[in-house]
Amino acid sequence: MTIGFVLINVSPGTEKKVFDTMIKWDEIQELYPLFGDYDLIAKVQTSDYEGLSDIVVNKIRALKGVTETKTLTGAKF
Secondary structure (H helix, E strand, C coil), X not given: CEEEEEEEEECCCCHHHHXXXXXXXXXXXXXXXXXXXXXXXEEEEXXXXXXXXXXXXXXXXXXXXXXXXXXXECCCC
């Protein structure tokens, strides 16, 4: 299992639409709006790093309104 936290910036006025779309995805464990440098943060869970990359590149970044992402991957101790 791989966990990633994805910081997301969107075009002004698209925050709610992007949020409403992403919250329905099975891979999104948690999703919160933010104030500050980023507009949303998503906790994403997939089976491996390739799955995490697929979600970020092919689903999140493909959404109309998404302008930037930054992905932080979880580490194992």
